[in-house]
Amino acid sequence: MNLNSPLFDRIRTQRQPREEKRESGIKCDAPGCSAEGAYRAPMGRLREGQYFCFCLDHVREYNATYNYFNGMKDADVARYMKDATVGHRPTWAMGTRRGQAGFREDGGPTDDPLGMYRARHHRRAPEKKQPRYSPVTMRAFEALGLDETAGPEAIRTRYKELVKRHHPDANGGDRSREEKLREIIHAYKTLRAARLV
Template structure:
């Protein structure tokens, strides 16, 4: 293959032209009376952050050796500055200080004061209320005893006692003309009531 063909001249990439660096204006040293180039930056100091002097090598060394950011500050001011620097000079407050202000309640954050389109705070509030309203479990045997007496798990002692008296009067043979067909059910009611009393539910 002839690489010197005129056909290749049309598709050859143009040679890269080295670009000349843009001319930069040389700054003079900021030290009075010095005519050398100020190639090295040095910070101007406190309350002038982001501003710099431009010195030559000799004068930037002199400046750095004598530089003191805290010059003119008392020892108390320096200690205060160092303490605030540990938190990035941001305002802080003690735990619980902001309570009682709008959007806060004594027990914590008040979700009613905040727009909650996704229901995040409502769900949390519902879970908190549900947790406080949960009653301790009464056990499987007690649940069965209550079911035997046809009562809910939430029945209180007066309700259990009233229900027991009602069932005994209804199922006792003396109340049924001597009919003993309901004695088995009566025994179950008595046994269930005894268990509820033993676990202090009746």
């Protein structure tokens, strides 16, 4: 297939709306991709009800950049997809904000606050690994040289040890360690406020 052929853009422009998520034999719309286009993605503004068909990789890429394409001409979208295919892969990290309008790779809307789509299709959205605690709490663990799995006993032990080590009394009255000591005390208080000690 000649990827630079203007025919490609013309085919895209004249594409008829598709109703079915899966149609056997449909190829991925990303230029140069010969995988099955089993996943559909809305063409966007002014093309409501019309869909591209992509393979899993390319529907992910498309979804990640969904807003990016708003108001773009189809030819520009095609050019972008081609560049993405050939060059700057993976691109689906860009523009992935929570709550962004778009469609998941299983064809369901990302904007599904009541979970109706999910409930109907019995498919769970991929779960992002969340940090266990807030950034402030994580910094407090870090200040004590601990990770977030440290229990109350370990935190208390480390705290006592660090206070002893950095206390001016233990350093011949060296007050240069006071800043560090303050940081340690602050971190401990933060963990205590979070009921982790």
